[in-house]
Amino acid sequence: MRNQESDRGSVALRRRQTPCRLIRTESDLCSFLPTSDHLVFALQSELRSRLGWAVIRAIYDGLPDFQVRRLEGMGFGPFLRLEELAPDVALIQALKEMWDLECHAFLFPWGHMVPTLEDVVRITGLRVDGQAVTGTTYTSYQEPVERLLGLEVRGERSSLVQRTVLQASLGVVSAHRQTGEGQEEHMERMADDARAAMAVEEGEAADRDLRRFLTLVITKMILGTREDPVGCRFLPLLEDLSSVGNYAWGAALLAHLFDSLGTSSRETGVVGFFPLLQVWAYYHLPSLGRGVARRRGAVPLL
Numbered sequence: 001m002r003n004q005e006s007d008r009g010s011v012a013l014r015r016r017q018t019p020c021r022l023i024r025t026e027s028d029l030c031s032f033l034p035t036s037d038h039l040v041f042a043l044q045s046e047l048r049s050r051l052g053w054a055v056i057r058a059i060y061d062g063l064p065d066f067q068v069r070r071l072e073g074m075g076f077g078p079f080l081r082l083e084e085l086a087p088d089v090a091l092i093q094a095l096k097e098m099w100d101l102e103c104h105a106f107l108f109p110w111g112h113m114v115p116t117l118e119d120v121v122r123i124t125g126l127r128v129d130g131q132a133v134t135g136t137t138y139t140s141y142q143e144p145v146e147r148l149l150g151l152e153v154r155g156e157r158s159s160l161v162q163r164t165v166l167q168a169s170l171g172v173v174s175a176h177r178q179t180g181e182g183q184e185e186h187m188e189r190m191a192d193d194a195r196a197a198m199a200v201e202e203g204e205a206a207d208r209d210l211r212r213f214l215t216l217v218i219t220k221m222i223l224g225t226r227e228d229p230v231g232c233r234f235l236p237l238l239e240d241l242s243s244v245g246n247y248a249w250g251a252a253l254l255a256h257l258f259d260s261l262g263t264s265s266r267e268t269g270v271v272g273f274f275p276l277l278q279v280w281a282y283y284h285l286p287s288l289g290r291g292v293a294r295r296r297g298a299v300p301l302l
Helices: 026-032 038-050 053-064 065-075 089-097 117-124 142-149 165-170 183-197 202-222 243-248 249-259 273-285
Strands: 104-109 111-113
Touching: 053 183, 053 202, 065 202, 065 243, 111 249, 117 273, 142 202, 183 243, 183 249, 202 243, 202 249, 249 273
Parallel strands: none
Antiparallel strands: 104 111
8 A cells, every 4th residue: 555665764755747746744634725615515416416426416316116126136235325525625735745656656755655456445345356347349339329328429520428417317307405495304305306207117118227327326436527518428328237246436436536636637637536636545545534434344445
């Protein structure tokens, strides 16, 4: 987990494109990124909406029991039951600033550290062994999207589907709270709407519902991007639902997160499942005092 420098008396800091403040101790991370309350709130809202966590959890709660059992068999159960985590914006941005592009790891004064596949399993519960999440890129995704999801792509040569259209196909037309509605009531209403819209018995309609839901989970959480429309390039992997659980979705999550960390430091936050970084830092940098595990040894830790 930690690679110590041979010369412990000095630390070689790599050159960066943008100025960076030296962090000498773990506790310095807390004050590394000076942000106003307004900016922190804006970034929190952006990161929350990017994942769409509340909507996905509400739809999951509205799924029929047989669909929940299918997701359990695929290995998604523990991940989908995770409680939403409030973004620690300053910490996430500070970690992004310390990403070493050459070594693909975080450069701390004491050496390099990086989340591993073991961390992914312990924190999220997703599988990291199995078949690689890869395949052929199609010229057009119109046919598989129409056939497997019953939806339309944005253009003939596009792989994108409108997020709102995908949500609506699962019963959640709007994710906004109604006037005077609390968070618990909001979640219950969305779950009821999803429950009323989805097939209650196994068959082609139920398979289509499950592919739509998995598309939302994969594109908004596991392989999330900044764009509002959702991509369907992985959709061929969902054609045979019996083989979906054979793929290493946790490894794909980590690879996607590493790729996003290499973007410009001028971009705030990271794409992908940022809570992995947040909990990883809480666990491996305990002197930050940013988070305490409720149950030691629990898997998933998040």
